[in-house]
Amino acid sequence: xxxxxxxxxxxxxxxxxxxxxxxxxxxxxxxDELNTRDENRRVRIERYAHERGNIIVDGDPITGSVETxxxxxxxxxxxxxxxxxxxxxxxxxxxxxxxxxxxxEDGILTGNDDQLFFDRTMSMFTGEKKQGGxxxxxxxxxxxxxxxxxxxxxxxxxxxxxxxxxxxLALASTPSYDPSVFAGNLNSxxxxxxxxxxxxxxxxxxxxxxxxxxxGSTFKVVTAAAALENKLYTGIDxxxxxPLPWRLPLSTKNLDNEGTIPCENATLREALxxxxxxxxxxxxxxxxNDKMIEEANxxxxxxxxxxxxxxxxxxxxxxxxxxxxxxxxxxxSNRTTPLQMAMVAAAVANDGxxxxxxxxxxxxxxxxxxxxxxxxxxxxxxxxxxxxxxxxQMMETVVKSGTGTxxxxxxxxxxxxxxxxxxxxxxxxxxxxxxISYAKTDNGSPVAxxxxxxxxxxNRDDISGGGLAAPxxxxxxxxxxxxxx
Amino acid sequence: MSVVTxxxxxxxxxxxxxxxxxxxxxxxxxxISVFAYANVGLAINGExxxxxxxxxxxxxxxGGVAHLxxxxxxxxxxxxxxxxxxxxxxxxLVLIWRLDQSPRLIQRAExxxxxxxxxxxxxxxxxxxxxxxxxxxxxxxxDHRILQRYTYISMAVxxxxxxxxxxxxxxxGAKIWVSLGPFHIQPGEFAKIIIAIFFSGYLMVKRDALALxxxxxxxxxxxxxxxxxxxxVIWGMSILILVFETDLGTSLLFFGLFVIMLYVATERTxxxxxxxxxxxxxxxxxxxxxxxxQQRVDAWLDPFxxxxxxxxxxxxxxxxxFGSGGTLGTGWGQGHSDLIGxxxxxxxxxxxxxxxxxxxxxxxxxxxxxxIVERGVRTALAARDPFGKLLAIGLSGAFAIxxxxxxxxxxxxxxxxxxxxxxxxxxxxxxxxxxxLIGILIRISxxxxxxxxxxxxxxxxxxxxxxxx
Numbered sequence: 001x002x003x004x005x006x007x008x009x010x011x012x013x014x015x016x017x018x019x020x021x022x023x024x025x026x027x028x029x030x031x032d033e034l035n036t037r038d039e040n041r042r043v044r045i046e047r048y049a050h051e052r053g054n055i056i057v058d059g060d061p062i063t064g065s066v067e068t069x070x071x072x073x074x075x076x077x078x079x080x081x082x083x084x085x086x087x088x089x090x091x092x093x094x095x096x097x098x099x100x101x102x103x104x105e106d107g108i109l110t111g112n113d114d115q116l117f118f119d120r121t122m123s124m125f126t127g128e129k130k131q132g133g134x135x136x137x138x139x140x141x142x143x144x145x146x147x148x149x150x151x152x153x154x155x156x157x158x159x160x161x162x163x164x165x166x167x168x169l170a171l172a173s174t175p176s177y178d179p180s181v182f183a184g185n186l187n188s189x190x191x192x193x194x195x196x197x198x199x200x201x202x203x204x205x206x207x208x209x210x211x212x213x214x215x216g217s218t219f220k221v222v223t224a225a226a227a228l229e230n231k232l233y234t235g236i237d238x239x240x241x242x243p244l245p246w247r248l249p250l251s252t253k254n255l256d257n258e259g260t261i262p263c264e265n266a267t268l269r270e271a272l273x274x275x276x277x278x279x280x281x282x283x284x285x286x287x288x289n290d291k292m293i294e295e296a297n298x299x300x301x302x303x304x305x306x307x308x309x310x311x312x313x314x315x316x317x318x319x320x321x322x323x324x325x326x327x328x329x330x331x332x333s334n335r336t337t338p339l340q341m342a343m344v345a346a347a348v349a350n351d352g353x354x355x356x357x358x359x360x361x362x363x364x365x366x367x368x369x370x371x372x373x374x375x376x377x378x379x380x381x382x383x384x385x386x387x388x389x390x391x392x393q394m395m396e397t398v399v400k401s402g403t404g405t406x407x408x409x410x411x412x413x414x415x416x417x418x419x420x421x422x423x424x425x426x427x428x429x430x431x432x433x434x435x436i437s438y439a440k441t442d443n444g445s446p447v448a449x450x451x452x453x454x455x456x457x458x459n460r461d462d463i464s465g466g467g468l469a470a471p472x473x474x475x476x477x478x479x480x481x482x483x484x485x
Numbered sequence: 486m487s488v489v490t491x492x493x494x495x496x497x498x499x500x501x502x503x504x505x506x507x508x509x510x511x512x513x514x515x516x517i518s519v520f521a522y523a524n525v526g527l528a529i530n531g532e533x534x535x536x537x538x539x540x541x542x543x544x545x546x547x548g549g550v551a552h553l554x555x556x557x558x559x560x561x562x563x564x565x566x567x568x569x570x571x572x573x574x575x576x577x578l579v580l581i582w583r584l585d586q587s588p589r590l591i592q593r594a595e596x597x598x599x600x601x602x603x604x605x606x607x608x609x610x611x612x613x614x615x616x617x618x619x620x621x622x623x624x625x626x627x628d629h630r631i632l633q634r635y636t637y638i639s640m641a642v643x644x645x646x647x648x649x650x651x652x653x654x655x656x657x658g659a660k661i662w663v664s665l666g667p668f669h670i671q672p673g674e675f676a677k678i679i680i681a682i683f684f685s686g687y688l689m690v691k692r693d694a695l696a697l698x699x700x701x702x703x704x705x706x707x708x709x710x711x712x713x714x715x716x717x718v719i720w721g722m723s724i725l726i727l728v729f730e731t732d733l734g735t736s737l738l739f740f741g742l743f744v745i746m747l748y749v750a751t752e753r754t755x756x757x758x759x760x761x762x763x764x765x766x767x768x769x770x771x772x773x774x775x776x777x778x779q780q781r782v783d784a785w786l787d788p789f790x791x792x793x794x795x796x797x798x799x800x801x802x803x804x805x806x807f808g809s810g811g812t813l814g815t816g817w818g819q820g821h822s823d824l825i826g827x828x829x830x831x832x833x834x835x836x837x838x839x840x841x842x843x844x845x846x847x848x849x850x851x852x853x854x855x856x857i858v859e860r861g862v863r864t865a866l867a868a869r870d871p872f873g874k875l876l877a878i879g880l881s882g883a884f885a886i887x888x889x890x891x892x893x894x895x896x897x898x899x900x901x902x903x904x905x906x907x908x909x910x911x912x913x914x915x916x917x918x919x920x921x922l923i924g925i926l927i928r929i930s931x932x933x934x935x936x937x938x939x940x941x942x943x944x945x946x947x948x949x950x951x952x953x954x
Contacts, residue, residue: 001874002866004749008878009862011745012885016855019889020848022898026807027844034808039789039801042809042821072589072821 041072046110048073048094053109053132053366055089055101058141061134063089071185077102082178084148087157087171087206088139088359090309091179095189100206100309101135101360108133108363115372119365133371136362138167142479143447147172150472156453157207157338160476163346163438163445165376166355168307170449170476173207175199209311212335213452216421217465218434219330220280221344224268224394226295227283228387236268236390246278249321255281255329258420272394273402275418277329284328289319292328298382299354300343301336307357314340330421341436342450348395349415349438349445352388354379395437404435406470409478413440416473418465430455435469439477447480449473503564504556510568511548518544518575521817525583528818536582543609544575547616558623559931565860566930569853570923573908574612574916576850579817580837581605581911584830587823604830604911611913615920622924629929633872636686643680646672647722651729660730661903673735674905674918677887678925681742681879688750689872696751724767731777734890734902738883740764745882746875749865778900785900799825799833803895806836807847814843830911832903835895850909851892858885861926867933877929880922 026034036043052075054061062085065075073094079085090100098106107113111120111132120130140160147158151174160170182193196204205211227233233240244264245254255277257263263276271279284292296302296316305311314336316327326332339357347354356377363372383391395415398404404416416437423429433455438448451469519541526534534540548571555562582605584590594601626632632639649672650660663670688695723736744760772778784793788800802825809820820840825833839847861881868874887904894901905915 001749001752001871004752005862005865005874005878008745008749008882009859009866012858012862012882013855015885015889016851016858018898019851019892019896022893022896023807023839023844023847023851026804026896027810027839027847028812031808031811034805035811037789037805039794039798040805040809041824042805045821 044094045072047106048075050111050130050132051075052077052092053111053134055085055105055109056134056136057085057088057139057144060141068184073185077183078180079178082180083176084144084172086176086179087173087208088137088144089179091183093179093183093189093193094185096182096193101137104308105135105360105363108135111366115363116365119367119369131366133366134364134368135360136364138162138165138169138359138361138374139171140169140480140483142483143170143476144172146170146475146479147451147472148174148176150451150475151453154453154455154468155201155207156451156455156469157211158449158451158472158476159208159338159342160447160449160480161342161346161355161357163350163355163448166346166357166379167361167376168357168359169447169480171208171359173205175201175203177203206309207452208338209307209309210337212312212314212337213432213434213454214332214421214423215330215334215336215341216419216432216434217275217277217330218341218344218417218419218436218450219328219334219336220272220275221348221391221395221417221436222296222299223280223283223292223328224272225299225348225383225387225391226287226292227268228390229295229383230287230291232283232286233268236394239265239267240271240279240283242266242271242276242279242282244278246282248281248325249285251322255325268390269394269397272417273397275403280328281325285321285325289321289324292316292324293318295382296334298380299347300340300379301334305339305343305357307339307359309359311337311339330419338450338452340450341434341452342448345395345416345436345438345450346445346448347382348388348391349440349448350388351385352381352383354382392440399437403464403466404437404470406466407435407437407474407477409439409474409481412477412481414438414474414477415440416470418470420464433465433468435465435473437470437473437477439481441481446484447477449476451476502560504560507555507564507567508552510564511552511571514568514572514575515541515545515548517572518579521576521579522582524816525579525586525818528816529583529586534582540578540582540609543613544571544578547571547613548575551616551619554620554623555927559927561931561934561936562927563860563864563930563934565856566923566927569857569860570908570920573850573853574615577834577906577909577911577916578605578608578612580834580909581608581830583818583841584823584834584837586818587829589823590826590829593826607913608911608916611916612920614913615917618917619920619924622921623928626925626928629873629876629925629932630870632682632876633686633689636683636690639679639683639686643676643683644722646676646679647726647735655731661732661735669913671905671912671914673732673738674914675921676735677738677742677883678880678918678922680739681746681876681883684743684746684879685872685875688746688875692750692871695747696753724771728771728775731775732903733778733781733900734887734894734904736767737764737890737902738886738904740767741886742879742883746879749878750871750875781900781902785894785897788897799827800897800901802826803833803836804897807839807896810840810843810847812844814839814841814846817841831905832891832901832910833895834906834910835892838909839896851888854884854888854892854907857881857923858888860930864926864930864933868929869933873929873932877926880926884919884922 051065055063062080064078066078068076077092090102092098092102109132111130116133143160147170156174158170158172162169177196182189242265248255257277261274263278266276266279293316301314301316304313316334319333323332327334356379358374361374362370364370392415395417399407399414399416403418407414407416419434421432433453436450438445451473453468522537522540523533551567585603585605591601649663653663661671661673663672723740726732726736747756784800806822822837822840823829838850858881865874865877868877890902891904891906893899905912907919
């Protein structure tokens, strides 16, 4: 009987061998894949097992962690001034994942990023508790506060940039939300999030980066830049070839101006000062769709921008002649994010050089060692230094003695442009109030701002860029300048 | 058989008893278990567990008694079987105790049944009963050949044990339990031993008839109809278990057991072919009609599909548990294998091994099982009587199949079946029955390795030397 016994022994050996092989396949070969599955709760348990690193503004954290009980997630994220900072930080919820900086910088904040490998290894030896690294932002607390308070109960967004570096100084969006209300894992968190999602005012929409608006008259700055760059006109005080009334091409309609303003053959400076639709519509038509698209693209249109949080692409599309003419005054199919218009103002203020906007200045290890520092980076040169200075003079005239006088700051040179963008079918909706501007000191320009207010409550006739948006821009610029002193 | 063979460690004659080797290994097994217990306590609570002294004394006492009984009643037994079983039982207790500490499982029990009762103390009690049965087997069973007398009684008992659960309500989809007041017994665990005894006795008598009286057909030896009868009965029985008790594991176990023993008894490969054919027919047939079996096959083929996850995410959880363990594991008490929830400390206890001890620990545990099987097969090889050979290979084959079916199911190698990992998993029937199994194997190995008695002095020689007055 021994021969079959030996064969059975081999069979039993094969059974055990099959188990060993399978185990190696599972635990060695497939371990990574299994460990990163969405279904794997360990990923989230691990994420919330340690205090998360902080997001830092002006040297102080705007986030924190609290211990929670009764759940296998040990720490919960909290935010200081949640609604004010939500457009910057995004959220990080035990139940609903994370967004924006909380999501993009998750590796640093949880301490799992490869950049922290050395740090992790060291704390393994010293026995220190695992902790996340920090993200240092470029934001300016005073400017953010001015922007958020300025918007108040109105719907809208503010973006402020440092034109010389591209650093984002303020990024506000209203109505906003407090990410703390659904950071946990309880039924109340689910309910709170659902309430936010159901809100028709969309408080979780980041209007500064993710909403595109018709730019209205603020787009005339781009049109003016296109005119100067393409040498359609060279002197800003030379008369332009602009008849009044000016008929839209291939159309029976005249392009009217708001009120009776001196637009016939107006100079570029005067046309911007009074916001002449007829002058800029004709410039756009004279240059043609391709040249307008080319200039808009140089300012950053038609592609997504990563700050590192993604901003929607602003669009200046291929279009027919009348639409292209209307796009020249920002009233057609071109749409833009507030960030994009802040970039337009910043490029003009920075003598034509457009810098890559960013909001993460540094990443640090838990012990505050800096492991990454952002290097400023030029994105493009939408216009020459010479033309930029011409455009600056024009924008400064707008604030000094044009539609933007509400943005004046004592002792500071301010340039700006108002906009009142009509929208809706046959302009049935209340228009958006726009204002873009920059301030200038002896050391160049420290701040450029774009403000958009979509205020459904205001009386329709009161809505104008200069009235609603310019004061907010002014306060934001003033906050930046004051904090530099 | 030659007097001394070098091919097996169990020599036929004059083999050393190796009792001191066993003692050394027992100390090792107990130390490892106690160390593991301390390790879990330190990992979970940051201090040595308060039950450590009790646990250490308990397992030392049980192991010590078992060793002394082997020393006294089976002095030539295989020295590895007892320490290996003790090690597995000790580690199993630590794993169950570790899962008792899981807040997630405590909460789950409280939500489902209103209260949580830890399994580790119960398991310690069952281990004690198991070792008592082990002692009883060694003390009462002086020679395993006595079991031959009970061939047909064993058959009757096995049939009763297998059919009994049909009359009790299903627990979690499988009718494998008999509930007597507070006691819940899985008769299948005991049936596997008793049925091995029946097969050994039956086949020892019939093996020549089965092996030789057959017709050759297409290169295979076909058995005669009347010899095929019992096989068809067993085949039908395992299918019936599958259908009425929806117990995949037990039917697979019995079928494999029977095929192995038939093959060993008759030395005819044709039996294996028959066995595989019939099990394939049975399995496909039942899988087509039985939704419970279908679900398991679906879960095996795609554990992460939405359909599977909606029904039960156990397999997926077990796989992720193994993945999370990786090569070295998270360490005792530091994994999340309790995410499996139901049966985490029973059928799925291997996931905790996989997660907390990693690939290294899993390989060690699988190799311990492999070693037990190997010692069993060696016992079969060394046994001098056909009954002992058949019984030893039957028991070790059943053990091997059970390990393969459970571990393979948990690791997603084959569809999941409801059986327990011998010694490791929580469950009274399992640990008691497996201790009895080890007891019988030790008894056979003792008989096999016992030195032949010295030749009796020749009366004739004596006569010549006596000077009578």
